[in-house]
Amino acid sequence: MMKRMLLVLALALSTASAADNATQAKKPEAASTALYQVQDNNKVDAKTLMGWKTWRALACERCHGAEQEGLVGPPLVESLKTLSKEDFHTVIMNGRAEKGMPPFNTSPMVKDNWEGLYAYLKGRSDGKIAPGRLTAIGQP
Numbered sequence: 351m352m353k354r355m356l357l358v359l360a361l362a363l364s365t366a367s368a369a370d371n372a373t374q375a376k377k378p379e380a381a382s383t384a385l386y387q388v389q390d391n392n393k394v395d396a397k398t399l400m401g402w403k404t405w406r407a408l409a410c411e412r413c414h415g416a417e418q419e420g421l422v423g424p425p426l427v428e429s430l431k432t433l434s435k436e437d438f439h440t441v442i443m444n445g446r447a448e449k450g451m452p453p454f455n456t457s458p459m460v461k462d463n464w465e466g467l468y469a470y471l472k473g474r475s476d477g478k479i480a481p482g483r484l485t486a487i488g489q490p
């Protein structure tokens with residue numbers, strides 16, 4: 351009799367944890383809170399792709415280098431290791447005119463895509479995203 355009750359209890363517990371696991375697996379947050387998604391080093395999610403396009407369109411590489419390795423501007427692969435998202439936003443919007451970093455707050459493309467740009471540079475800094483051309487995940 352006792353044995354049977356324990357068995358029922360064990361079953362109830364295991365079902366409960368299976369249900370927990372199922373809800374965890376379904377949670378979409380894991381994907382949406384990740385800063386960027388990358389496959390094969392050169393395929394990224396749509397937002398990060400727009401970030402890269404913004405980088406290209408505004409020609410940030412003129413001063414920061416095509417591989418973010420630094421030129422007259424600092425190497426962003428290093429900067430992004432410590433620069434917070436907030437500080438990144440401030441510096442690209444306001445610039446640091448006296449130091450040679452122009453403000454980009456008049457660029458609609460930067461305004462719309464600065465978070466993707468941050469994600470892209472973070473991916474470069476993390477060594478997860480390759481330098482050069484990117485395409486969208488799911489495209490050849």
Ligand code: HEC
Pocket residue numbers: 404405408409410411412413414422423424426429433438441442446449450451452454460467
């Ligand atoms: C005309 C040259 C020039 C261009 C173009 C330029 N930058 Fe800069 N950038 C600089 C310089 C110089 C600094 C360093 C300012 C300083 O010493 O504080 C800088 C600093 C930065 C920083 C802060 C780095 C740190 O370590 O604090 C970020 C982030 C940055 N730039 C991003 C960008 C992005 C993104 C673009 C394109 C939208 C861009 N820059 C375009 C010259 C440039």
